[in-house]
Amino acid sequence: MRLGLVGNPNVGKSLIFHQLTGIGVEVSNYPGTTVDLMKGNLCFKHEKLELVDLPGIYSLEGNSPEEVMVRTFIQEKEAEVLIAVLDATHLERNLYLFLQLAEFGKPLIAVLNIMDEAAKQGIEIDTAKLSSILGVExxxxxxxxxxxxxxxxxxxxxxxxxxxxxxxxxxxIEAAIRSIQSVHPATRLQALQALQGIGTDPETNSLVEALGPEIEEMHRMTIVQIIAGNRHHRAEAIADLVSSDRGDAHPDSLDSLLTSRRSGPIILVAILLSILVSVFLIGSFIEEFLVGVFEMLVISPFSALPLDPLFRQLGLSLLLALQAGLGIALPFIFTFYFFISILEDSGYLTRAAFLADRAMHRLGMHGQGLVPLILGFGCNVPAIMGIRLLRTRRERVIASFLVSMVPCSARTVIVAGIVAVFIGLPAALSIYAITLGLVILTGLVLSRITPGEQYGMILELAPLRVPRIGNILSKSWYRIREFLFIAMPLLILASLVLGLLQYAGFFSLFQQWITPWSEAVLGLPGYATTALLFGILRKEMALETLVILAGTADLPSVMSLAQIYIFAVVSVLFIPCISTIGVLAKVVGARITLLVSLYTLILGLLIGAIINLVIV
Amino acid sequence: MKTSAREDLLEALCILSRTKPEPPTISDLSDHLSRTPEEIRGHLSTMQDQGDLRLLSGDRVELTPEGSRIGNQVAKKHQVLECFLSDILGMDRGTASEEACILEHDISDEALDRLDRYMSRPGKRWRRGKHEKSSLPTLLDYPAGSDLKVSSVKCPGGCQRLFDMGIVPGEQVRLVTTLDNKAMVIHVKGFDIAISPEIASCIFVERAE
Incomplete structure (x- = not known):
């Protein structure tokens, strides 16, 4: 038997879900979509139940991916019983969704959550009366x-x-429902959906084409708006009947400081910069430690084993991939997402999006586009997944270009590993400056030339609260999962392929071919460009390959500082890694993915060539 | 018995019989009209004699075809008047409905017919109004801290999300804060919602009393 949790965002659905299911949560995509679905099992009186936490939504009739998914989920009867979660402190707007849900005619119960907070605010709700009005427990x-x-x-x-x-x-509207039903057998729900343009039955839809414009003209509003108005009206009436005076929430002084036009942007920039710097420092520290331990405990003993050269090569590639993954995932990505989850859970991330609205408009997006851009600093894979929350294709296309250019943890490893070490911190920071400058330039250009309409941001500011450590850890884990399960397998596979190629002598062949080009355009030795090529498989692998091909970890002995700098710039800019390409294809389609790859490839080579001309 | 009382009862019966399959009861009527059942019972028996309706067992009331015709006519008048008063003159829905309750009994069929046609041809009759529309105040025209009432929402892209969040005509909103580019946070139904300037520009508002 399967149960589904439905409700608005921020009503505590996830907390209820975790309390009911404990650990062992499975996250999967709903078939045919990229929307995440959390499933967990629980036992009740020796019966196994499955609980599904549906994404938080505002409406069952909208067209955002989440809303479409939840609607399909409910209509396809994928859960026998639904549990509607309502927020007692915001009963009215929560009832709006409940009234829609009621129209689906599925068996359900209502959970009135956040009663503690409601009591604190002096809101009393007559649950018995609410139950009798709604007709459910x-x-x-x-x-x-x-x-x-x-x-x-x-x-x-x-x-x-x-x-x-x-x-x-x-x-x-009622008359239209009746006339649809009189001509063609349809339920009230089907008729309503057809009237709002989301009906699935062609015959009902064609009836609406005749009825709709007349109603809209009479009211001088769209049908969607009329229906929404009626529902809000009913929700308001019910809320008034069952609850005492809604205590008017006092304006929060911290909140007004965070969102004010003077202090807000300064605080935002300060927070983001300090997160990036902390991750850089903490990450480098932990990485060094982890890689050292792994080297000592695993790689050295393995190298000492007497093995066939092919197996040795494959085994070593596998271990190196694991080492690299470990060295990036835990120190950099996890630390980064830990901080970001704090921002998210405290409710600050939505305020950050609001504050960034103006800047993001210049880049052809709106405030919500900030979130994937920030996530990109951790790993581009989850960031690209985050693009889905932008509503128009135009915004998603622009975001996919920009996010792919954001220097992720793996690129940070290169910059930290060679530029900061051999040239110095200012040089390392200059690479960030160049990259961010290019991101902004690209955004400015794309916002002019990308076709399609742009709608602005409509974003509910999540309530400010003290984040809970358990939640933050589980969220960070949830985000890093995407790295571990999407990027890591590809990473390991790529390592094995690389190992085989090296074994087959492909490297030297490629190197011979590329050397003249490489020296002419980028001023780099052939092996460095070969290493760059393998950065497509895994960004930080460019660095490892370089070390292997150069035959020494002390790069300044074989390359000039300018060459090291150019190598780092090009590897940061050019072509997103193969995992990012895979996710891009899933989210924005093959054509845009190809464009993004080509653009970044050309950009990387171009900037590298320019620097080569200027410095050398 | 007054004509207005008779018309009110017929209208109420029409509306009530639309919502449920079985005929409405006297107590339904007294709830709907906020009158005592005794008062209603008296009127109903007079109206049964006039042939407007039939009293059935279990205190249920059924309209005759004639009663149903008059009731529907009054209900339609009410709707047209309420629509005119609220959507075009901008009155509050509740007040518009009360006002329509009074006007519906006296307005002539012709006046109502013309009003109805006038409202169903907004394109032709509203050219002047359309011209003014651009100068109607939107959220962009008010400073932070204003208490406002939504008068209409005209989003080119169909802003369903706004409607779902409760930003519908008649709703009270407070403008909490604005940024330099006029991106703003508004307070609606107990929530703070951040919107971009282009969204704010399609939400037409007036000061709340």
């Missing part, structure tokens, strides 16, 4: 303290009912 819950959480499953199993509450729509 209503359980008052405080997930934070665990109050009544144990009641949820028994109620869902034995007392779930189809809600009785119905929205009385404007009489033109």
């Amino acid at each position: 209503v359980i008052p819950v405080a997930a934070v303290t665990g109050m009544n959480v144990a009641e949820i499953i028994p109620a869902a199993l034995f007392r779930a009912r189809i809600p009785a509450v119905q929205v009385p729509y404007d009489h033109h």
Whole structure:
């Protein structure tokens, strides 16, 4: 038996989900989409149940990927019982979604969460009355303290009912529903969906084409707007009936400081910079330690084993891949996502998006585009996944270019590993400056030439609160999963291929061919360009390959400082790694992926060549 | 018995019988009209004699075809008037409905017919209004701290998300803060919502009293 949790964002669904299922959560994509679905199992009286945490949504009739997915999930009867989670401190808007949910006619129960906070704000809710109006059981819950959480499953199993509450729509809408039904057998829900342009039945849709414009003209509003208005009206009426005066929340002085036009942007830049610097420092420290330990405990003993050269090569490639993955994943990516999760859980990330709205408009996106750009500093793979929260294709296309150019942890490893060590910190920072400058320039140009319309940001500011460490760790883990399960396998595979190529002598062949070009254009020795090529498979592998091909880790003995600098710049800029390309193809399609790859390739070579001309 | 009382009852019966399959009861009527059941019972028996309706067992009331015709007519008048008062003159929905309750009994069929046609041809009759539309105040025209009421939302891209968040005509919003480019945070239904300037420019508002 399967149960589904449905509700607005920030109503505590995930907390309830984790309390009910404990550990062992499986995250998967809903078939045919890139929307994440959390599933967990629990046992109740020796019966195994599956609980699905659906993404937080504002409406069941919208067209964002999450909303479409939840709608399909509910319509396809993928869960026997639904658990609607409502926020007691914002009952009215939560009832809006509930009223939509009620129209689907599925058995459900309502969980009135955040009762503790409501009591603090002096809001009293008559749950018995609410239950009789809605026609389903209503359980008052405080997930934070665990109050009544144990009641949820028994109620869902034995007392779930189809809600009785119905929205009385404007009489033109009701008349349209009746006339659709009189011509063609359709449920109330199907008729309503057709009226809002999301119907699936062609015959009903064609009826609406005739009815719709007349209603819209009469009201001088779209049908969607009329229906939404009616629902809000009903939600408001119900909320008024069952709850005491809504205590008006006092304006939060911290919040006004964070979002004010004077101090807000300064605080934002300070926070982001200090996160980047901390990750750089903490990451380098832990990485050195981890790589050292791995070298000592695994690689050295392996190298000492008497093995066939082919197996030795393959085994070594595999171990090196693991070492590199470990050296990046834990120190850099995890640390980075740990900080970002703090920002997210405290509610600051939404404020950051708001503050960045102006700057992001210049780049052809809006405030929400900031989030994937920031995530990109950790690893581009989850950042590209994050592009989905931009609503138009134009914004996604622009974001896919920009995110792919953001220097991720692997590129940080190169910059930290050779530029900071051999040339100095200012040189390392100058590479960041060049990259960010190019990101901005690219954004400025793309915002002019990318076709398509742009809609602005509509973003609910999450409530400011003290983040919970458990949540932060699980979120960081959730994000790094994408690196471990999408990027890592490719990384290991790429390492093996590389090992084989090296074994087959491909390197020297390629090197002979590329050397004249390489020296002419970039001023780099042939082996350095060969190393760059393998950076496509894995960014930081460019560095390892370089060390292997140069035959020494003391690079200044074989390359000039200018060559090292050019090598770092080109490897940071050019072509995203193969894992990023894979995710790009999934999110924005093959054509854009190809364009992004070509663009970054040309950009990398061009900038490298320019620096070569200028410095040498 | 007054004509207005009769029309009100017929209208209420029409509306109530649309919502449920079975005929409405006297207590439904008294809830709907906020009158005592006794008062209603008296009127109903008079109206049964006039042939407007039939009283059934279990206190249920069923309209005759004639009663249903008049009731629907009054309901339609009410709707047109309420629509005019709220959507075009910008009155509050509730007040518009009360006002429509009074006007619906006296307005002539012709006046109503013309009003109805006038409103269903916004393109022709509203050219002047359309011209003014660009000068109607939007969220962009008010400073932070203003308490406002949404009068209409005209989003070229169909801003369903705005409607879902409760930004619908009649809703009270407070403008919490704005940035230099007029990106802003507004407070609606207990939530803070950040919107870009281009979104703010399609939300038409007026000062809330």
